Amino acid sequence: MAQMSGLSNDIADSIRSPFSKKFLEGGNRLSEHEMRIAAKVVDEGERLLLNLDAAMDKLAQQREAVREQVLQHKNAIRAFRRLPPEIISKILLSALPFRDPDDTADTPWYLGHICQYWREVALGIPNLWTDIVIMGNNYSMQKLETLLARSLNAPLKVVFWFSRGGDARLLQKLVDCAPRWSFASLFVSPAIFVYLTSVRGRIPKLTHLRINVVDYWTGAASADQSNPFEIAPALRDVAFEDLSGLAHPLVLPFGQLTRLKAVASAPAHVANLQRTPNLEVASIDISEEDYAPPGFLGSPIYLPSLRRLYVSSLSFLDQLVLPALEDLYIVDGPPEPLLALCARSGPSLRLQTLRIMWRTPAHIATILAACPTTQTLAVQIMESNDSVALLTGLTVGPRGCIGPNVSAIAFALDGGMLQQRHFLKMVESRWRVPVQGGACVRLRAIELLIPHDAPLSTSTVQRLERLRSEGLEVSILYNQEATEKMLDWRP
Structure with missing residues (x-):
């Protein structure tokens, strides 16, 4: 100065x-x-x-x-400039959890612009460049070739979505790399499907397959009856929509699958499940409206390892015997098929998690009574539901409550309203029960999923926070987070 x-x-x-x-x-x-x-x-x-x-x-x-x-x-x-390449590699790869097909998978290209040093590291990580997402007609061959070159021989996660028009050379290029596929999600027309013929027997690393066929076969009968995914020794997880658009039935290695998610007719589901004795997780969506079979479509199917199941029609449970079932997600209906399933599956059945899109609280009460081992109850409340009756039934009173062994409860408000006063009374009644000798087990966790604008009152939030401070696990998710958590209910 x-x-x-x-x-x-x-x-x-x-x-x-x-x-x-x-x-x-x-x-x-x-x-x-x-x-x-x-x-x-x-x-x-x-x-x-x-x-x-x-x-x-x-x-x-x-x-x-x-x-x-x-x-x-x-x-x-700064510290990040002193990081060794091994740590930078882990940071970059952590930014790439495999995403849904709506993601354009451009993340690796952005990561390469952080700085020159990080770009050099990124270019030396083959697994950073293995997500190939081709949707529509605006994908360049140069970009695809760059990804294939940078990924070297690392396993590929491939998403290919377009039905007609576009550059079929892109699919042909991917087919040439079929021995490297580990995940494939394909959304194709019958005309495009023929490009997949040559992958048969050339997909030794493929573990996950998603396939949708749009449009229907309109040409003359094809002499080509090949099934590109019939031979896939590592394939364990398959999801598909109705494949009737193809010129011939698609054959898959059902016998080795442990996970199946499918939309098909009831007879098609029966035929598929009869060939999948090793299933552990299944999502069965009946494509026919108001499916109600007159009886068994053949003998009940025994699936000894199935632990988690979604089924869009309770009636379809008449087809199954599931002694290992632990987690069930169903759309509400008369509970008799589920009760019969419990009886057929024997004393080894110990259902632990019940997720239900409900209409009648009495059905839930009946199911919980028949499945006393249920510990987690998740209910998707629809617009037409009156939640008071269900909340009253779950509330501990002089005569006990429904689901006395349930220790975790989740409500998803999918357009429906939650009567907050009755909800709080139910939660507090189950939280305040004695740890030993009470009418039911003590509530361990409560979760609210609110995908739309249906805010809780200030007093409700304050009372839930008080319970959280006392040790109750309280989770409240809104909007996109709530929607994603609801989707997780379905396997």
């Missing part, structure tokens, strides 16, 4: 004026001689100002250069 003050004094002293400040501010009339002196001072001052402006511009430039140097060197000594 002293140096700057001295510099200021030197500059001011360089302008020699014979006039005092009082004289200049007094408004006195100057003589011609005094006018010449004043004009000379003005000239000298203006030249000095120009020099000072130039000097200040130069100082500003120098200051900016110094500031830039400081910032660059600060960045150079």
Whole structure:
């Protein structure tokens, strides 16, 4: 500061004026001689100002250069600049959990713009470039070839979605790489499907397959009856929509599958399940409306390892024997098929989680009574539901409650309303029961999924927070998070 003050004094002293400040501010009339002196001072001052402006511009430039140097060197000594390539690789790969087909999978390209060092590391990670998502007709062959080159020989996760038009060379290019497929999601027309013929017997790494066929076969009968996925030794997880659009039935290695998600007719489901004795997880969506079979479509199917099941029609349970079932998601209907399933499956059946899209609280009460081992109850409340009856039934009273062994409860408000007063009464009644010797087990967790704008009152939130502070697990999810959690109910 002293140096700057001295510099200021030197500059001011360089302008020699014979006039005092009082004289200049007094408004006195100057003589011609005094006018010449004043004009000379003005000239000298203006030249000095120009020099000072130039000097200040130069100082500003120098200051900016110094500031830039400081910032660059600060960045150079930051911790993330000292990370070894192995750690950077893990960070980059953690940004790539495999996503749904709506994602364009552009993340690796963005990660390569963080800095030159990270870009070099990214280009050396084959697994960073293995997600290939081709949707519609705006995907370039150059981009595909770049991904294939950068991924080297790493297993590929392939999403290919278009039905007609577009560049079939893209699919042909992917077919050429079929030995590298580990995940494939294909949304194709019958005309495009023929390009898959040559993958048969060439997909040793394929573990997950998703396939949808759009449009229907309109051409002449094809002599090509090949089934590209019939031979896939590692395939364990398959999902497909109605495949009747193909010119011939699609054959899959059902006997080795452990997970199946399918939309098909009831007879097609029966035929498929009869060939999948090793299933552990299944999602059975009946494509026919109001499916209600007159009876068994053949003998009941024994699936000894099936632990988790979604079925869109309770009537279809008449086809099954599931001694290992633990997690069931159903659409509400008369509970008799489920009760019969419990009887057929024997004493080894110990259902632990029941998820239900409900209409009649009495059905839930009947099912819980027949499945006393149920510990988790998840209910999707629809717009037409009156939740008071269900909440009243779940509330611990002098005569006990329904589902006395249920320790975790979730409500998904899919357009329906939750009567908050009755909800809080139910939660607090099950939380306050004695740990031992009570009418039911103590509530361990409560979850609310609110996908639409249906905010809880301030008092409800405060009471739930109080219960959380006492040890109850409380989870409240809104909007997209709630919707995603609801989708997780279905295997």
